Amino acid sequence: MAPATSVVDVTVIATESLSKRFPRVTALDRLSLDIGPGVTGLVGSNGAGKSTLIKILLGLSPATEGRAAVLGLDVATEGAAIRERVGYMPEHDCLPPDVSATEFVVHMARMSGLPPTAARERTADTLRHVGLYEERYRPIGGYSTGMKQRVKLAQALVHDPQLVLLDEPTNGLDPVGRDEMLGLIRRVHTDFGISVLVTSHLLGELERTCDHVVVIDGGTLLRSSSTRDFTQTTTTLAVEVTDSDTHPDGTDALRRILTGAGIKLVGHDGVDAEGLPGAGHILLVEATGEETYDLVRDSVAELGLGLVRMEQRRHHIAEVFRTARTAEAAMTVAAGAGQQKGSGRDEH
């Protein structure tokens, strides 16, 4: 069935002024989205309307107004057809502790309409792909949080959907488990050819995983653009060099020669290289094009220093998000302090 290539240029999820109002709360307010194939992050704080949107997309909760389509199927009238082609991984625990992962996933595969033999084969495959091996025959009750999350992901993938909706899949995981889960999510698209909508309230972790990020807040669309737009508007190079006998402080020597060549350096004394190891010895260089790379290389060679590393330092989504919000705040409130802080971050 459809690997990613066959659904290129097809809209996976489309909503048109979608609203959902509860007696006291407006969960979604005229939300219009257009999400293509790939891994899409849906970012918002708790209560921003993420879960409500997922329910509507699965055809389980009618929208108050507006329309939505998933894989070209109308959520209001073709819910069952959508749910046959879509996988869903809930945010909360949903696994019975007294059965094994295999038994549970086989059952869920059959609930998706797979014949018994296919259900067993797909279960074995899927559990292997999410990284569960021998333990899959043991009762789920004894699993770690990370393993449970993998079972939850497996049950969403077992019927080979065209799209999976993952609600906070990294919840409760430690940093290593988080990285593994994010890697797995990436593979769901790149290797399995399944489009992914993944929600999170952590912007940072979606940066590496998603092709596209949608930010919603208070049920309205705050921003929707590709991760590249978010993170690569300007490129910053992190450069680290060794010291030599002629240049006891290699970093300083390079800084002087680069500044002399008219290259703009971001921050000074490594202040803005926070978070990178060896921050004090790293120069952040604003790259304007190919020639900047050449210049750095030539300068280092000229000084006779060793180039430890030269890497692109991407902007973090968090910064852009903060900018978007402060810009908005600035428009309405025109608060000097907030704006200054926002524009300060903009420079690098």
Add this chain to the structure above:
Amino acid sequence: MSTETGTATGSDTSRIHNIGYRSYDGVRLGRAYARRSLYSQSLRGSFGLGRSAKSKVLPMLLCGVMCMVALILVAVAMATPTLTKLPIKYTDFAIYLQAVIGLFVASQAPQSVSRDLRFKSVPLYFSRPIERIDYVLAKFAAMASALLILTGLPLVILYVGALLAKFDFGDQTKGFGQGMVSVALLSVLFAGLGLVVAALTPRRGFGVAAVIAVLTITYGAVSTVQAIAWETDSAGAITWLGLFSPITLIDGVQTAFLGASSAFPGGEGPGAAAGVAYLIVVLALVAGSYAVLMRRYRRVGL
């Protein structure tokens, strides 16, 4: 992770086969199949099949008790040459062994529905092609079928035994038929009540206790009050009191329509007119159980 992802992104689909992900091109059997699968899984689960060895003990034991009693009755019938029929009527069997049936419902109804509610697995079902009505119908039918097996199997044993003992074929077949209709009604009624109580009390111990309460305490109360009514010569009240517990409801219906002899004090039981009231109450309870279950699952949708 990053290196792996990096290379995979670069070469799209060509890598799928290398990594071994196989997409699924086979048939998708849809909603009716999923409903049937859920039904058979739940039915098997009621007897502990497909579950841990520990969970097989109780249902199998109860089923064994039911069959053992039937076998003993058959043995007695065969060993006593003077008998021309079974020691008890087919319709009496379930009434005598109601405690066993009650235990079965109390232990299996919560495992059938409360587990999904307690561990929040219900959203996983409803994110698939099946709808709320499919889930409720499958669970209801599975519980009723399990009870029908539990109560019908001993009747089959009795019937086969009666035929082997060369009792009158016509009589036995008629009695067996009436008995089966009666236990079928009992199964649907008990399944409905058991599931409703279990679905409203997701916590494990509570569900079991609540089902036992509904089935046996009501019977205890009704039969006590009936006995008092009998002692105080208000026999007319006995019939109407029977409407207030599940097992006396079945007793009433089968006394009125299925040739059973009532276990009510005085052995009178309701006549045809009161029997209609009994039947209406039974059907209303079954319909009501279904409606309550549907409501219950609307709330837990996702």
